[in-house]
Amino acid sequence: MNENTAAADPLIASARRDEICRIFGESYDPARWNDWRWQMRHRFIKPEQFEKLLRLTTSERRGLAMTHEKFAVAITPHFAELIDPDDPNCPIRRQVVPREEELLVGPGDMTDPCGEDHDEVVPGLVHRYPDRVLLLALDTCAAYCRYCTRSRLVSQGELDPLPRRLDAVIAYLEAHTEVRDVLLSGGDPLLMSEDRLDEVLGRIRAIPHIEFVRIGSRVPSFLPQRITPELVAVLRKHRVWLSLHFCHAREVTPDVANACDLLADGGIPLGSQTVLLKGVNDDVQTLKDLFHALLKVRVRPYYLYQCDPVVGTGHLRTSVAKGIELISGLRGHTTGYAVPTYVIDAPGGGGKVPIQAETIVSYENGQALLRNWAGRTYSYVDPAEHA
Ligand SMILES: *Cc1c(COP(=O)(O)O)cnc(C)c1O
Ligand code: SF4
Numbered sequence: 001m002n003e004n005t006a007a008a009d010p011l012i013a014s015a016r017r018d019e020i021c022r023i024f025g026e027s028y029d030p031a032r033w034n035d036w037r038w039q040m041r042h043r044f045i046k047p048e049q050f051e052k053l054l055r056l057t058t059s060e061r062r063g064l065a066m067t068h069e070k071f072a073v074a075i076t077p078h079f080a081e082l083i084d085p086d087d088p089n090c091p092i093r094r095q096v097v098p099r100e101e102e103l104l105v106g107p108g109d110m111t112d113p114c115g116e117d118h119d120e121v122v123p124g125l126v127h128r129y130p131d132r133v134l135l136l137a138l139d140t141c142a143a144y145c146r147y148c149t150r151s152r153l154v155s156q157g158e159l160d161p162l163p164r165r166l167d168a169v170i171a172y173l174e175a176h177t178e179v180r181d182v183l184l185s186g187g188d189p190l191l192m193s194e195d196r197l198d199e200v201l202g203r204i205r206a207i208p209h210i211e212f213v214r215i216g217s218r219v220p221s222f223l224p225q226r227i228t229p230e231l232v233a234v235l236r237k238h239r240v241w242l243s244l245h246f247c248h249a250r251e252v253t254p255d256v257a258n259a260c261d262l263l264a265d266g267g268i269p270l271g272s273q274t275v276l277l278k279g280v281n282d283d284v285q286t287l288k289d290l291f292h293a294l295l296k297v298r299v300r301p302y303y304l305y306q307c308d309p310v311v312g313t314g315h316l317r318t319s320v321a322k323g324i325e326l327i328s329g330l331r332g333h334t335t336g337y338a339v340p341t342y343v344i345d346a347p348g349g350g351g352k353v354p355i356q357a358e359t360i361v362s363y364e365n366g367q368a369l370l371r372n373w374a375g376r377t378y379s380y381v382d383p384a385e386h387a
Pocket of ligand 1: 126127128129132133134183352
């Protein structure tokens with residue numbers, strides 16, 4: 001059930017795809033499968049569809065029955081194919097199939113852990129750092145991550161469509177000449193049509209002081225079929241950078257690799273964000289495999305996030321100590337490009353705080369004692385005038 005078997009044996013791959021299509025009363029047809037709108041129309045949403053896709057556990061069955069009112073459930077056929085139907089601990093499955101534990105509220109859990117609502121200046125526009133803003137483009141995603149930091153908004157139908165908010169957003173950006181960087185995120189901006197995206201990006205790009213525009217998207221992982229030459233042309237036209245979202249190497253399938261190739265060949269710089277999740281990617285080898293797989297398709301790991309304390313995510317979170325241990329096991333042990341910055345988005349609106357193990361043992365009298373990746377110490381002496 002991984003990309004290697006799929007690549008090595010197209011017959012096995014299409015057999016599973018056929019099973020998936022039959023749940024919707026259709027047979028596997030590669031042209032339909034590769035059409036992103038077909039994928040969106042055939043998402044797994046209802047408990048009875050999941051019963052046919054997976055051998056559900058009691059916790060998952062209860063989760064499917066009870067959590068959708070709080071936070072939508074949806075999985076694309078593409079992503080569903082990656083789930084091991086017999087393994088409840090499958091790392092792909094844990095990301096997207098709800099469990100009963102989602103109903104639990106732990107100490108410190110919040111509905112808006114990053115305090116975004118507090119820094120909202122115009123509906124859907126968050127201005128926290130002096131020079132950059134976050135624009136929530138829409139409130140739908142191709143599939144729903146059970147740990148989503150914006151589950152209070154995403155899938156809830158509370159955010160007005162962007163065309164209705166866009167004039168106010170543009171007016172704010174025009175008035176705030178200190179803003180040079182706009183991050184469109186969501187919900188998933190790449191679910192907009194090419195025409196809509198072209199219009200939104202064009203209006204942002206027309207503001208002279210906006211010099212950097214990026215889009216955060218999990219579409220390449222959930223719905224690689226969406227990455228079409230037409231979409232790439234719009235992104236290239238507006239000189240957009242992309243921040244993708246991947247949590248496990250198994251997500252980097254041949255179809256995903258093709259989508260990344262199309263983007264990289266189209267001149268779109270690609271970064272990636274990963275959320276550290278218990279039972280999904282919380283060991284060094286799993287993270288290494290993921291980051292190496294991403295480098296191979298020209299995606300640069302950017303951030304590794306400590307999972308935000310969103311209500312109902314306790315079963316998916318690790319300790320901070322675990323995160324420090326993991327990032328220490330990567331830095332220096334593999335290609336520097338394969339090591340993202342480990343950050344905690346400080347609860348309550350503090351912004352991203354980078355975390356690493358202590359590498360400066362002491363720094364006194366112009367002498368810094370450093371600990372390297374292998375645990376040995378070295379000293380660096382400052383030039384004379386600073387001693
Ligand atoms: C993450 C984030 C940004 C962008 O931060 P970078 O460190 O530049 O990637 C901007 N605004 C908000 C509110 C954010 O959460
Ligand atoms: S893709 Fe992003 S916004 Fe959408 S559900 Fe996942 S984490 Fe939330």
